[in-house]
Amino acid sequence: xxxxxxxxxxxxxxxxxxxxxxxxxxxxxxxxxxxxxxxxxxxxxxxxxxxxxxxxxxxxxxxxxxxxxxxxxxxxxxxxxxxxxxxxxxxxxxxxxxxxxxxxxxxxxxxxxxxxxxxxxxxxxxxxxxxxxxxxxxxxxxxxxxxxxxxxxxxxxxxxxxxxxxxxxxxxxxxxxxxxxxxxxxxxxxxxxxxxxxxxxxxxxxxxxxxxxxxxxxxxxxxxxxxxxxxxxxxxxxxxxxxxxxxxxxxxxxxxxxxxxxxxxxxxxxxxxxxxxxxxxxxxxxxxxxxxxxxxxxxxxxxxxxxxx
Ligand SMILES: [Zn+2]
Numbered sequence: 001x002x003x004x005x006x007x008x009x010x011x012x013x014x015x016x017x018x019x020x021x022x023x024x025x026x027x028x029x030x031x032x033x034x035x036x037x038x039x040x041x042x043x044x045x046x047x048x049x050x051x052x053x054x055x056x057x058x059x060x061x062x063x064x065x066x067x068x069x070x071x072x073x074x075x076x077x078x079x080x081x082x083x084x085x086x087x088x089x090x091x092x093x094x095x096x097x098x099x100x101x102x103x104x105x106x107x108x109x110x111x112x113x114x115x116x117x118x119x120x121x122x123x124x125x126x127x128x129x130x131x132x133x134x135x136x137x138x139x140x141x142x143x144x145x146x147x148x149x150x151x152x153x154x155x156x157x158x159x160x161x162x163x164x165x166x167x168x169x170x171x172x173x174x175x176x177x178x179x180x181x182x183x184x185x186x187x188x189x190x191x192x193x194x195x196x197x198x199x200x201x202x203x204x205x206x207x208x209x210x211x212x213x214x215x216x217x218x219x220x221x222x223x224x225x226x227x228x229x230x231x232x233x234x235x236x237x238x239x240x241x242x243x244x245x246x247x248x249x250x251x252x253x254x255x256x257x258x259x260x261x262x263x264x265x266x267x268x269x270x271x272x273x274x275x276x277x278x279x280x281x282x283x284x285x286x287x288x289x290x291x292x293x294x295x296x297x298x299x300x301x302x303x304x305x306x307x308x309x
Contacts, residue, residue, distance in 0.1 A: 057282025074099035084115035087141035117156035135229035146211035
């Protein structure tokens with residue numbers, strides 16, 4: 001059944017290639033682990049690439065359920081862009097091994113770990129250990145949530161695309177420059193919106209926001225999870241409530257894939273407000289590209305700050 005489907009898809013692809021013009025035939029086939037990497041690749045790749053993400057924007061990127069359809073995507077990829085820092089450890093390496101596509105194996109030229117371009121926070125100083133279930137053993141992997149890193153990643157992807165498709169190198173560089181300019185403009189607007197709330201203390205469910213917080217001047221003082229990837233415990237929740245009362249913290253940021261029960265109970269005991277903030281492009285329909293993700297989150301945050309005073 002599966003192989004019949006595979007043949008049908010291959011036949012359809014071959015048919016499409018026969019009728020496509022030379023421009024389409026040359027498109028690089030880019031697959032990314034997450035929607036954020038896909039959004040950045042699309043910004044610089046334009047119509048010279050075809051890009052598809054594996055995880056959906058509303059999924060926890062640490063824990064994605066592997067599906068057979070992912071293997072087909074990977075099998076046909078020229079380039080795989082991963083977030084790295086073990087973000088996808090639970091699901092991507094096995095898929096990459098199983099897909100049998102030599103071009104995108106971690107040591108091959110079609111594998112791009114985007115973390116190499118970004119500024120990484122919370123890098124471990126001692127020996128790396130996952131003993132306590134920590135899902136951030138190599139530093140914080142949610143680094144795309146700082147526009148400065150978005151700019152760096154886009155530049156890195158453009159250079160990679162130029163290397164793989166030298167004929168279109170100027171096109172990719174031009175798009176990267178254009179992206180940088182539009183991002184600089186958007187950043188001015190975002191900084192203005194966030195300016196009144198610089199230094200505000202918040203707590204978040206997971207450690208998704210250190211890069212975002214640093215860029216926009218927020219102070220994340222605690223987490224609903226005792227450690228990244230470890231579910232809340234009654235003891236830790238009690239301590240967090242105490243801390244929020246002492247420090248007068250009113251905002252609880254929650255990623256869309258976590259249960260709201262504990263955050264809601266914390267909010268009711270502290271007079272706080274739960275804000276479901278999106279860490280990824282596509283987390284909601286409106287957050288359909290890298291710019292709209294920040295637009296969405298900043299709009300939500302600023303209105304929440306206004307409500308809690
Ligand atoms: Zn994480």
